[in-house]
Amino acid sequence: MPLFMDIHHGVDGLTAQAVADAHEKDLAVQQKHGVKYLKYWFNEESGTVFCLSEAPSREAADAVHREAHGLAADEIIEVQEGR
Amino acid sequence: MPLFMDIHHGVDGLTAQAVADAHEKDLAVQQKHGVKYLKYWFNEESGTVFCLSEAPSREAADAVHREAHGLAADEIIEVQEGR
Numbered sequence: 001m002p003l004f005m006d007i008h009h010g011v012d013g014l015t016a017q018a019v020a021d022a023h024e025k026d027l028a029v030q031q032k033h034g035v036k037y038l039k040y041w042f043n044e045e046s047g048t049v050f051c052l053s054e055a056p057s058r059e060a061a062d063a064v065h066r067e068a069h070g071l072a073a074d075e076i077i078e079v080q081e082g083r
Numbered sequence: 084m085p086l087f088m089d090i091h092h093g094v095d096g097l098t099a100q101a102v103a104d105a106h107e108k109d110l111a112v113q114q115k116h117g118v119k120y121l122k123y124w125f126n127e128e129s130g131t132v133f134c135l136s137e138a139p140s141r142e143a144a145d146a147v148h149r150e151a152h153g154l155a156a157d158e159i160i161e162v163q164e165g166r
Binding site for chain 2: 003005007016019020023039040041042043044046048050052077078079080081082083
């Protein structure tokens, strides 16, 4: 299944807890879209979040974020993982 | 040790082999800078690369790329990993 890295820039009021809560919401709805959110990394000061997911398409990965919490990513890039 | 995600945009002629070779060069010089490059993800069409590293500073992570192959990242963002 394709792998996607998405990037959220300048998320207002980002905290470790807020992003953990949003991630939980992703996990709760992802199965409906055939998506598996794998990991995420964030920076509280700049409000940046990177999410790595396995998804059938970019649209499916996007749909999970939109349905779960409404915070769509600014970019969603299909990637291969290096070995 | 702090964790950093860096992003390279629009790398010319990016292939899986080229990025694997560059990553090997990072691994060869990273110890001198106290850095550990952990993983990377890439997109051949857009020439995008994400590298995740543990480093004492942003400058140290940058120094590894500059010394190893000269392809400095466009952005280097300190991140925390989600749980």
